[in-house]
Amino acid sequence: MRIDKLLWCLRYYKTRSIAAEAVKKGHVTVNGQVAKASREIFPTDKITLRKDQINYKLTILDIPQNRLGAKLLDMYRKDETPKEAFEHLELLKLSKEHYRAHGMGRPTKKERRDIDDYLDDNYASEDFE
Template sequence: MRIDKYLWCIRYYKTRSIATEAAKKGHITVNGQVAKPSREVFPTDKITLRKDQINYKLTVLDVPLNRLGAKLVDMYRKDETPPEAFEHLELLRLSKEHYRANGTGRPTKKDRREIDDYISDEDFYNDNED
């Protein structure tokens, strides 16, 4: 079975065309070699793919005949992705949310005035303490 079809069948990619694009961009390797979308996959092959800033590592156990339900995927692949990869993704997500909540955008004029008032009040209290 082709590598793009295999990764689509075991639900790593939502469509075959997305899996094909990933292979063309060099995000997929089989046994340490960059794979073209038409590369055949056999049991015991080691697949490494980069998706969403995570390097997934898989071992092919068997080749399915068609797309599988999510519960049946583990019969056809063994996931050897280290847990540190997922922790790294969580840290990236948290660091992006640190400054401002998602969807709030830039401060409005009212927000800016409130920030300026808060800062000037702090300066006022700090000057009077001396």
């Protein structure tokens, strides 16, 4: 089976064309070599792919006939991705929530409410002093 079709079947990409584009950009390696979209995959191949700032490491156990349900994935691949990669992604998400660059436009509704609550708390504390 082709690498782009396999990554689509194993639900790493939503469409086959997105999978083919990721392979074309060099985000996917097979047994340590950069792969082309037409590369044939066989059982025991080791695949590394970069998606959403995570380097996934997979070992193919068997080749599926078509796209699988999420519960059946472990029958066809062994995921060897380290847990630290997912923890790093969580830290990135948390840091992005608290960072707002200067000149990024108006605050969102939630940010505006947070600012108002902060200002109300500060003015309320000054009245009692």
